[in-house]
Amino acid sequence: MQKVETQGLSQGEAAYQQLHAAIRSGTYQPGDRLREVEVAERLALSRTPVREALRKLESDGIVEHRARIGAVIRTLTHPEIVELYEMRVVLERTAAEMAAKHASPAEIDTMVDMNDRILAARDDARTASAINQDFHRCICLAARNRFLLASAQALNNALMLLGPTTLEDEARIKTVCQQHGDIIEAIRSGNAKAAGAAAALHLETSLRHRLKAQGA
Template structure:
């Protein structure tokens, strides 16, 4: 978000934007307690806009109010995680298929560039995770479908409740970049079936890894 847009926000909107961004970046994790005074200090804001932001995050389903604890970032159950990945699989497969139909060479080049950066991220898992988000967002943008984009955005709040990235080591990053390369190849060739299949395989691998991490 541009600085001019931030300047036009009310204090409550600014607090919401900053806190939402902090949760997305992993500065706050699922299960963490969000005490108004601590959040206000961290975000350099007063408690009133922070209180407003917490109420909005509760409406979004990101935060829940627990007796004697107050505001806490929601933790997804294993069943909810599987359901979320099932929904992601539907959207990601559709996005890859539509990108194969509509993407232009510049958009394919962008996907390749982002994926090369992911592949070279090494042990910098936060950078790899951020680039991974950029990669998938770029596929959605290449679909040329505003309704699919809106559906993807609707999942964003749930996605940040997944907690730490599954891109937790260099080997995992290499696996992801290899699977991304298969998606890119299919999109570049205009092969909708292959793009959808590659996207589905990628999400299935991600879900298996996520569940393995939860069980460890």
């Protein structure tokens, strides 16, 4: 179970944060059953805060309760995956356009560093995926728009339900990093139109790989 900072949190909130992090990191996958006893043992907590955490995850749309089974991490349907990526295209195109206007040199350097680290982690898909998520968040932060950031964060729960990363081979990693590089260079040059177009192309490519990976 991935360790997260829980100091000062109630037991229920601590359980929620740790479970959320575990789902985000891929420790738990869509379709997995979350048994209260097992989760409580892993977190070294009683079942009450774990039950509270599961209820909150259910309200977030991450977990669903199935009769005679219990809490299960949701699995997105084909239409939901397409709809999710349609929203990502809209938001991330706008984020890249705004980042081209507002990103600081330090933020651009951070994007470059993250992209280099994704390529360096080509033999560790889980690590590459985590850095990739941080890369996209960095662009949203550089957009300097709290409402756009809030909207992007609202998609995070759904993103966790996509299942195993598509960053599973070196060729895919290289494509992702090349497209990231195009986005970065457009942001660096202050070309909002080019940054938005590069971001949209990147998400459309990602959707094709996602649907292929899921046999859709």
